[in-house]
Amino acid sequence: MNVEPGSKGVPDNITTSKLAKKAAVVVEVKEKEKEKEKEKEKGADDREKLKPKAPSKQKPQDKDMPRWNQKEKEDRIQSVKEYYQITGELGQGSFGAVYAVTRRSDKQHLAMKVESVNVKKSMLAHEAEVLLSLSVVKSAHFVILYDKGSVENRFLFLVQTLVGINLWDLRTRMPEKRYTLAATLRIAEQTLAGLADMHRAGFLHRDIKPPNFAIGRAEDNTLHTVYILDFGLCRRIARKGSDLRMPRKECGFRGTTRYASLAAHDGAKALRSAVPQTPPTFLAFFFL
Numbered sequence: 001m002n003v004e005p006g007s008k009g010v011p012d013n014i015t016t017s018k019l020a021k022k023a024a025v026v027v028e029v030k031e032k033e034k035e036k037e038k039e040k041e042k043g044a045d046d047r048e049k050l051k052p053k054a055p056s057k058q059k060p061q062d063k064d065m066p067r068w069n070q071k072e073k074e075d076r077i078q079s080v081k082e083y084y085q086i087t088g089e090l091g092q093g094s095f096g097a098v099y100a101v102t103r104r105s106d107k108q109h110l111a112m113k114v115e116s117v118n119v120k121k122s123m124l125a126h127e128a129e130v131l132l133s134l135s136v137v138k139s140a141h142f143v144i145l146y147d148k149g150s151v152e153n154r155f156l157f158l159v160q161t162l163v164g165i166n167l168w169d170l171r172t173r174m175p176e177k178r179y180t181l182a183a184t185l186r187i188a189e190q191t192l193a194g195l196a197d198m199h200r201a202g203f204l205h206r207d208i209k210p211p212n213f214a215i216g217r218a219e220d221n222t223l224h225t226v227y228i229l230d231f232g233l234c235r236r237i238a239r240k241g242s243d244l245r246m247p248r249k250e251c252g253f254r255g256t257t258r259y260a261s262l263a264a265h266d267g268a269k270a271l272r273s274a275v276p277q278t279p280p281t282f283l284a285f286f287f288l
């Protein structure tokens with residue numbers, strides 16, 4: 001550095017050697033600071049290495065799922081009557097996963113819900129029965145069950161109508177991550193109409209929550225329809241031509257705690273009287 005005494009910003013009484021000394025001290029201090037920074041970073045790295053690893057999100061039943069995007073390219077699933085080509089994953093549940101598939105015979109886009117055979121209690125077989133029973137009620141809010149099948153020792157599957165994004169994921173894409181009042185009211189009208197159709201068919205859903213409802217698809221002209229999904233926890237409360245089943249006095253908790261009615265939390269059966277509590281709760285959750 002060429003700094004002459006008397007030059008701009010340098011007082012005359014400071015000699016070149018004094019300036020050089022000062023500069024050397026400044027450089028030394030800066031180097032020490034750099035070293036300290038490096039030490040700190042190294043410590044942080046070490047702490048990072050020592051941190052306990054987050055538990056793997058892999059579930060035991062994942063090994064049974066179709067290996068459609070792995071080396072095996074197991075993307076063609078066969079039922080007794082059809083072939084289905086897996087084209088993507090739509091969602092994951094506690095017992096399996098849902099895939100977008102194309103039916104080979106007519107190239108129709110459908111959804112395939114898959115459940116491992118190694119789960120303690122199968123929900124899928126029950127879900128298939130409910131969907132079949134619901135098909136007698138012609139409701140715009142129900143998906144249609146097209147086919148079912150299994151892959152030995154691995155999984156069971158149901159093939160149903162492909163719908164669009166679920167109401168939880170849709171909410172996260174909204175400005176400020178919430179629906180407008182108008183959208184909330186439209187959703188209320190649609191979800192309540194769907195649930196009323198279910199009750200007319202003699203079923204209680206018992207797991208009402210945003211991820212279990214989805215809008216339709218632009219390709220099918222059903223963007224403004226809300227569909228009900230996931231019938232695994234449904235309970236029949238009435239049969240055609242017979243009385244309502246008597247509610248049980250006590251029953252274990254079913255559903256999702258965040259959205260469950262007060263009665264369900266209290267350990268009472270998911271009473272018909274408790275049903276109206278849940279939709280307002282989750283609708284408020286959308287809007288607030």
Ligand SMILES: Nc1ncnc2c1ncn2[C@@H]1O[C@H](COP(=O)(O)OP(=O)(O)OP(=O)(O)O)[C@@H](O)[C@H]1O
Nearest residue numbers: 090091092093094095098111161162163166211230
């Ligand atoms: N027919 C469908 N069309 C399009 N997407 C779907 C369909 N069925 C389910 N999905 C997607 O997959 C997600 C999980 O589906 P579903 O709730 O039926 O699975 P699940 O295994 O019962 O889940 P959970 O155990 O969390 O209740 C849904 O939130 C939705 O996003």
